[in-house]
Amino acid sequence: MPFPASHPALDRALHERGYAEPTPVQSAVLEAEAGRDLLVSAQTGSGKTVAFGLALAPTLLGEAEKFAEFGAPVALVIAPTRELALQVSNELQWLYAQTGARIVSCVGGMDPKVERRALERGCHIVVGTPGRLRDHLERGSLDLSTLQAVVLDEADEMLDMGFHEDLTFILEGAPAERRTLMFSATLARDIVQLAKTYQKNALRIDTVAGNASHADIEYKAIRVAPNEVELAVVNVLRYFEAPGALVFANTRERVKHLTSSLRERGFSVVGLSGELTQSQRSEALQALRDGHARVCVATDVAARGLDLPDLGLVIHAEIPVNKAGLLHRSGRTGRAGKKGVSVLLVSYTRRRKVELMLQSASIKAEWSGPPSADMILENDRKRMLADPVLTAPVEDEDMLALGRQLLEKSTPEQIAAALIRLYQQKLPAPEDVYDDDRMKRQQEIGKNDKGQPDVPYTDFARGGDMVWYRINIGRDKNADPKWLMPTICRLGHVTKRDIGAIKIFERETKFEITQEMQAKFEAAIALGLEEGVKIDPAVKPGPSEKPVSRWDKKPGAGGDRPEKKPWKAREEGGDKPAWKPREDRPEGAKKPWVKREDNAPAAEGKKPWVKRDEVGDKTAWKAREDRPQGDRKPWVKQDDAAPAAEGKKPWVKRTPNDPTPPGKKPWVKKPAAEGKTPWAPRSDAEAAPAAAGDKPWKGKPKGGDRPWAAKDARGKPAGARPPYKVKGPR
Numbered sequence: 001m002p003f004p005a006s007h008p009a010l011d012r013a014l015h016e017r018g019y020a021e022p023t024p025v026q027s028a029v030l031e032a033e034a035g036r037d038l039l040v041s042a043q044t045g046s047g048k049t050v051a052f053g054l055a056l057a058p059t060l061l062g063e064a065e066k067f068a069e070f071g072a073p074v075a076l077v078i079a080p081t082r083e084l085a086l087q088v089s090n091e092l093q094w095l096y097a098q099t100g101a102r103i104v105s106c107v108g109g110m111d112p113k114v115e116r117r118a119l120e121r122g123c124h125i126v127v128g129t130p131g132r133l134r135d136h137l138e139r140g141s142l143d144l145s146t147l148q149a150v151v152l153d154e155a156d157e158m159l160d161m162g163f164h165e166d167l168t169f170i171l172e173g174a175p176a177e178r179r180t181l182m183f184s185a186t187l188a189r190d191i192v193q194l195a196k197t198y199q200k201n202a203l204r205i206d207t208v209a210g211n212a213s214h215a216d217i218e219y220k221a222i223r224v225a226p227n228e229v230e231l232a233v234v235n236v237l238r239y240f241e242a243p244g245a246l247v248f249a250n251t252r253e254r255v256k257h258l259t260s261s262l263r264e265r266g267f268s269v270v271g272l273s274g275e276l277t278q279s280q281r282s283e284a285l286q287a288l289r290d291g292h293a294r295v296c297v298a299t300d301v302a303a304r305g306l307d308l309p310d311l312g313l314v315i316h317a318e319i320p321v322n323k324a325g326l327l328h329r330s331g332r333t334g335r336a337g338k339k340g341v342s343v344l345l346v347s348y349t350r351r352r353k354v355e356l357m358l359q360s361a362s363i364k365a366e367w368s369g370p371p372s373a374d375m376i377l378e379n380d381r382k383r384m385l386a387d388p389v390l391t392a393p394v395e396d397e398d399m400l401a402l403g404r405q406l407l408e409k410s411t412p413e414q415i416a417a418a419l420i421r422l423y424q425q426k427l428p429a430p431e432d433v434y435d436d437d438r439m440k441r442q443q444e445i446g447k448n449d450k451g452q453p454d455v456p457y458t459d460f461a462r463g464g465d466m467v468w469y470r471i472n473i474g475r476d477k478n479a480d481p482k483w484l485m486p487t488i489c490r491l492g493h494v495t496k497r498d499i500g501a502i503k504i505f506e507r508e509t510k511f512e513i514t515q516e517m518q519a520k521f522e523a524a525i526a527l528g529l530e531e532g533v534k535i536d537p538a539v540k541p542g543p544s545e546k547p548v549s550r551w552d553k554k555p556g557a558g559g560d561r562p563e564k565k566p567w568k569a570r571e572e573g574g575d576k577p578a579w580k581p582r583e584d585r586p587e588g589a590k591k592p593w594v595k596r597e598d599n600a601p602a603a604e605g606k607k608p609w610v611k612r613d614e615v616g617d618k619t620a621w622k623a624r625e626d627r628p629q630g631d632r633k634p635w636v637k638q639d640d641a642a643p644a645a646e647g648k649k650p651w652v653k654r655t656p657n658d659p660t661p662p663g664k665k666p667w668v669k670k671p672a673a674e675g676k677t678p679w680a681p682r683s684d685a686e687a688a689p690a691a692a693g694d695k696p697w698k699g700k701p702k703g704g705d706r707p708w709a710a711k712d713a714r715g716k717p718a719g720a721r722p723p724y725k726v727k728g729p730r
Contacts, residue, residue: 007054007057009096009098009099010057010096010099013095022047023051025040025047025207030051030055033203034058035059037179037180037200038205039182039195039199040181040182040184040205040206041184041187041204042183046207048153048183049092051183052153052183053095056149059148060075060124061099067099070121070122070124073126073142073143073144073147074125076128076144076150077092077150077153078128078129078130078167079129080157081301082109082281083285085107086107086282089103092127096125102124103126104125105128106126106128106133107278108278112132115136130166130170133166134166144174146175147178148179149181150170150181151181152180154184155182155194156188159190159191180199216335216339217330217331218340219344220341220368222344223346223348223370224346224347224370225433225494225495226347226348226349226495227493228370228434229318229347230258231370231431232431234262235376235431237428238427238428238430242294242313244311244312244313245294245312245314245315246296246308248302248314248320249297249298250318251299254318255271256271258297258317259297265428266428267294268293268294269294269295269296270288271297272285274299284296285308288308296308300325300328311332312339313340313341313343314332314333319357320357322357323360323361327361329342330342345370348497370433371430372432384423466515467514467518467537468510468511468512468538469511469521470508471533472507472532472533473508473509474506475504475506475548480504481504484504484511485502491524491530492525494513494520503547505545510541
């Protein structure tokens with residue numbers, strides 16, 4: 001389908017650039033009603049910049065061929081990052097070149113004074129980042145009074161980066177009758193809410209729904225050992241040999257390390273991260289565009305909007321945080337109808353996360369092991385034989401004459417071998433990498449309907465045959481499994497799963513390696529270890545070899561508390577003297593208690609201490625079974641009706657009227673409390689008569705004044721009725 005006509009000057013610019021057919025998003029935008037607000041959802045790399053550039057032409061130019069004199073801007077384009085803003089500015093420069101448009105970019109990292117002078121001279125279109133645009137608005141150097149259109153490119157990314165407040169400030173400062181175009185990779189809830197607030201009757205265009213994610217991108221998931229990610233990056237770059245490649249890492253430090261490592265191996269590489277200045281970032285991207293650099297190692301700062309020519313390969317050296325990060329990273333390749341490859345380097349610890357991420361993004365990736373050195377060399381042979389230099393006609397006579405001279409002095413085989421040698425010298429050497437067979441076996445056994453393995457998968461190989469080794473690091477060097485295991489993995493090119501038991505002794509540590517990885521482990525340590533580190537084969541620790549715990553060591557200087565003095569047994573004359581009697585104690589004062597030894601002499605006036613045992617003078621109390629008959633038995637509580645013991649009087653409860661027994665004090669009546677009559681035992685015959693006007697005494701109520709009287713079984717006064725009798729069974 002040919003490009004639909006939009007504006008004569010823009011049509012000529014598209015023709016000169018070689019645009020023959022529009023992309024889906026460009027067709028949808030050009031078919032929309034002129035002057036209407038648009039809310040567009042489109043994949044990255046789908047030509048959105050050209051799409052909104054064409055959509056702005058009727059609003060900004062109308063029927064005019066060119067723009068009028070410079071003044072306040074008539075269009076404002078907001079992008080999330082400096083690189084994307086500069087890229088949009090460059091795209092609009094060639095698209096509006098024949099209209100006489102003046103475009104000014106305002107981004108962080110550039111000199112604000114230069115931007116301020118450019119705005120004062122006048123312009124038609126301003127492209128910038130939210131923070132710098134707000135700064136110019138607050139300082140009064142940016143005038144939005146004549147604004148006719150506002151474009152928000154990658155709106156979802158701007159909200160994710162925390163620019164909501166800045167966007168609100170800019171949009172509220174623009175004229176209410178402006179036209180607003182919003183482009184986003186996804187139409188999330190916050191994007192829709194922003195559109196409802198600042199757009200009027202917007203036409204919603206969704207070019208993503210119903211289409212496969214990045215149909216021009218081939219996804220590959222490569223199994224790697226956790227400690228061989230860097231080697232896998234080298235082999236993937238060598239295997240595909242793309243004109244341009246982008247390697248993504250998650251941190252700035254990782255970007256520095258990968259950039260240095262690839263440069264050391266002979267790759268033409270540049271780094272790109274947020275800590276670089278704007279000029280350094282621009283130089284890195286320009287080197288990639290010019291072909292001076294073939295590889296760019298970057299953080300997610302390069303994941304949005306960057307359009308790099310001939311970028312055929314994206315490598316995820318570290319797994320992206322989420323699905324959106326995966327799509328935006330991969331979207332740097334396979335742009336504008338070109339094919340591209342996105343490679344994820346997956347260790348066994350990240351396998352499940354990557355599977356879920358690919359599933360949620362509806363991406364089918366091809367799983368395989370890392371390219372081996374033999375595969376790379378075979379590809380090199382094929383590429384060399386297919387090199388157009390070998391088949392191109394030679395028209396230079398001097399070159400032909402030199403070729404004849406070489407044939408006279410050397411055989412064709414020697415010349416061909418020298419040519420191959422020169423060809424291979426330009427290529428970095430491939431690395432020897434290891435394919436993690438566990439992940440391969442996991443994929444071969446298949447999965448059930450729920451996506452779980454049909455056969456249980458063993459995470460650790462410690463149940464198989466193991467081989468013992470020792471390393472000359474022990475408790476004397478503060479050895480700890482937390483850092484010993486990563487050290488062993490790094491030195492021996494093995495993974496955590498290949499290590500079994502670890503036993504730490506005073507001056508060395510013994511550990512197990514699976515027999516399956518024995519050959520690889522010994523080959524790795526044969527290449528050389530760190531200074532002062534030595535690893536040798538060992539035998540299994542015997543019962544007499546007891547590992548040393550970190551709590552077994554005495555605290556002393558050089559440990560976690562170097563300021564503490566070393567521990568030593570305390571002696572007399574040491575740092576603190578042993579206890580001795582106080583000289584200032586007054587005479588006759590009690591001396592402190594001292595434990596008496598068995599052979600200590602007895603104190604004056606005391607019997608010597610003897611350890612008590614069963615045959616001693618006294619024993620612990622127990623029931624005396626050996627007591628002779630008739631001897632006194634242990635005390636037992638005597639019942640009232642118990643017969644008197646031999647030679648004893650029977651036990652009788654004493655009453656106040658009983659005579660006082662010999663040796664006992666006479667019974668004395670307790671004095672009555674103040675205001676009360678003294679107590680005396682009362683019989684029924686001595687019951688007090690009822691007070692005048694009162695009934696005879698019954699049960700005295702609590703706190704009442706009536707005298708006490710005995711009650712019968714029914715609670716009635718005695719003698720009122722016959723006593724109650726319990727009847728037998730009816």
